[in-house]
Amino acid sequence: MATPTPFNFQDESLRELALTHSSTGLPRDNERLEFLGDTVLDLIVAEELYQRHPDLDEGQLTEFKADIVSRRTLADAAREASLADPVRFGAGLRGRALPRSVLANIYEAWLGAIYLDAGLDAAQAFVLATLAEPLAQAAVAQAPENPKQELQQIAQRELGEPPAYRVIDEFGRAHARAFLVSAEVGGRCFPPAWGRTLKEAERWAAHEALLIWGEG
Numbered sequence: 001m002a003t004p005t006p007f008n009f010q011d012e013s014l015r016e017l018a019l020t021h022s023s024t025g026l027p028r029d030n031e032r033l034e035f036l037g038d039t040v041l042d043l044i045v046a047e048e049l050y051q052r053h054p055d056l057d058e059g060q061l062t063e064f065k066a067d068i069v070s071r072r073t074l075a076d077a078a079r080e081a082s083l084a085d086p087v088r089f090g091a092g093l094r095g096r097a098l099p100r101s102v103l104a105n106i107y108e109a110w111l112g113a114i115y116l117d118a119g120l121d122a123a124q125a126f127v128l129a130t131l132a133e134p135l136a137q138a139a140v141a142q143a144p145e146n147p148k149q150e151l152q153q154i155a156q157r158e159l160g161e162p163p164a165y166r167v168i169d170e171f172g173r174a175h176a177r178a179f180l181v182s183a184e185v186g187g188r189c190f191p192p193a194w195g196r197t198l199k200e201a202e203r204w205a206a207h208e209a210l211l212i213w214g215e216g
Contacts, residue, residue: 007126009117018113021106023090030109037112040120041069044127048135059200063207064138068131070211074104077130083110147206151183154213159186163209165202168192183209 009015014033022029045068049061056064067073078084083106084098093102107130115123128135148163155163166189169180181201182192190209195201 007114007118007122009113011117014113014117018109019087021087021089021093021102023093024088025090026088030106030113033109033112033116034105035108035112036115037108037110038069040115040123041074041108041111041127044120044124045069045131045135048128049138052135053138062204066208066211068134068138071100071104072211073131073134074107075100077134078103078107078110081130083107147203147210151185151206151209151213154210155185161186163206165205167198167201181205185209 017028018030018033020026020029022031042065045065046061049056049064049068053061053064084103087106111123111126114126152162155161163183163185166182166184167179168182170177172178178194178196179198179201180192180194181198181204183190183202183205190205190212193201193204193208195204
C-alpha cells in the first residue's frame with residue numbers, strides 16, 4: 001500500500017492499524033486511534049484559532065472550531081488527501097461511495113496514529129497541511145445569524161414539525177448559571193451545547209444540529 005500522505009511512520013504497525021477499518025471484523029482496528037485523533041484534533045484546531053484570531057471571543061472560537069472539525073470538513077480533507085484509498089474495509093463498504101462519517105473517522109484515525117508515532121508537532125503539521133483552507137476561512141465564513149430560525153425552517157420544510165429544545169443539565173448559582181441543551185427534531189436528538197443563558201444554549205444547540213443535518 002502507498003502511504004496516502006507525505007508522513008513516513010517509524011512504527012509501521014501504527015500505520016497498518018490506522019488503515020484497518022472496524023468493518024473488516026479483525027481483532028484490532030482503527031477505532032481507538034479514531035478516538036485519540038478526535039481529541040488531538042480538537043486541541044490543535046483550538047490552539048490554532050486562538051493564536052490566529054486574538055480578536056475572537058470564546059463563543060466565536062467555539063463556533064469556528066465546530067465547523068472545522070465537523071464530519072463534512074474532515075470528510076472533504078480525507079477525500080482530498082486520498083486517505084481512504086489504502087484502507088482495508090469489510091465487504092459491506094468495499095466498492096461503494098463512502099459516507100462522510102466513515103471518511104471523517106479515517107481522518108481522525110490517521111491523525112491519532114501520527115500523534116502516537118511522532119508526537120504533537122507531527123500531528124499539528126498534518127492538520128495544518130490537510131485543513132489549511134478551512135482554517136484560513138474560519139473567520140470569513142460566518143455561521144447562520146439565527147441558527148434557531150434556520151433549523152426551524154428546515155425542520156418544517158422537510159418534516160413538517162418544529163424542533164424542540166431539551167435542557168439536559170445546568171449548573172452554577174442564580175447569577176452565573178450555565179445550561180446544556182439539545183435540539184430534537186422528528187425524534188432525532190442532536191449533540192447538546194452549553195450556553196450561559198438558556199437562549200444562548202438553544203442557539204448553540206441549533207447550530208450543532210445544523211452541522212449534523214448538513215452532513216446528510
